Amino acid sequence: xxxxxxxxxxxxxxxxxxxxxxxxxxxxxxxxxxxxxxxxxxxxxxxxxxxxxxxxxxxxxxxxxxxxxxxxxxxxxxxxxxxxxxxxxxxxxxxxxxxxxxxxxxxxxxxxxxxxxxxxxxxxxxxxxxxxxxxxxxxxxxxxxxxxxxxxxxxxxxxxxxxxxxxxxxxxxxxxxxxxxxxxxx
Numbered sequence: 001x002x003x004x005x006x007x008x009x010x011x012x013x014x015x016x017x018x019x020x021x022x023x024x025x026x027x028x029x030x031x032x033x034x035x036x037x038x039x040x041x042x043x044x045x046x047x048x049x050x051x052x053x054x055x056x057x058x059x060x061x062x063x064x065x066x067x068x069x070x071x072x073x074x075x076x077x078x079x080x081x082x083x084x085x086x087x088x089x090x091x092x093x094x095x096x097x098x099x100x101x102x103x104x105x106x107x108x109x110x111x112x113x114x115x116x117x118x119x120x121x122x123x124x125x126x127x128x129x130x131x132x133x134x135x136x137x138x139x140x141x142x143x144x145x146x147x148x149x150x151x152x153x154x155x156x157x158x159x160x161x162x163x164x165x166x167x168x169x170x171x172x173x174x175x176x177x178x179x180x181x182x183x184x185x186x
Contacts, residue, residue: 022034059125063124064078071130087119126146156175
């Protein structure tokens with residue numbers, strides 16, 4: 001598995017300079033990592049897109065999945081830059097047509113994500129991109145969903161990994177040696 005930080009020191013510094021901490025959001029005691037300043041800066045967002053597109057090539061991806069919702073914002077331009085197709089994985093009930101679903105446990109219940117049944121072709125290698133890896137539940141469900149659809153997981157790439165929440169450790173069995181790339185780990 002890939003080391004935790006895959007970004008150069010220069011890229012890491014640029015990205016961190018554009019991520020804002022919001023205290024007590026969405027609830028007291030939580031420090032939310034707001035990436036909207038990064039998205040608003042064309043140089044920082046462009047550098048992030050380039051780094052994610054490079055990972056698509058390094059991992060031999062043929063398709064890119066973005067997890068709802070901020071993962072869409074990062075994955076779609078990276079897929080375009082890499083010359084690959086983009087596939088949204090959404091919360092249950094948000095996609096029209098036939099879908100495959102995968103439920104997963106949350107701290108307070110369960111949730112489900114879905115993908116279109118025709119999103120992947122046999123032999124597709126899928127790189128999953130998301131903004132933050134926290135506890136790993138959504139990512140774990142996404143990996144399972146991709147495999148159930150008959151595609152291969154090429155890797156998981158995140159902008160920011162919150163290492164203290166244990167998502168990487170949770171994902172180790174699901175990844176089975178598949179790379180997990182974090183541009184920044186805190």
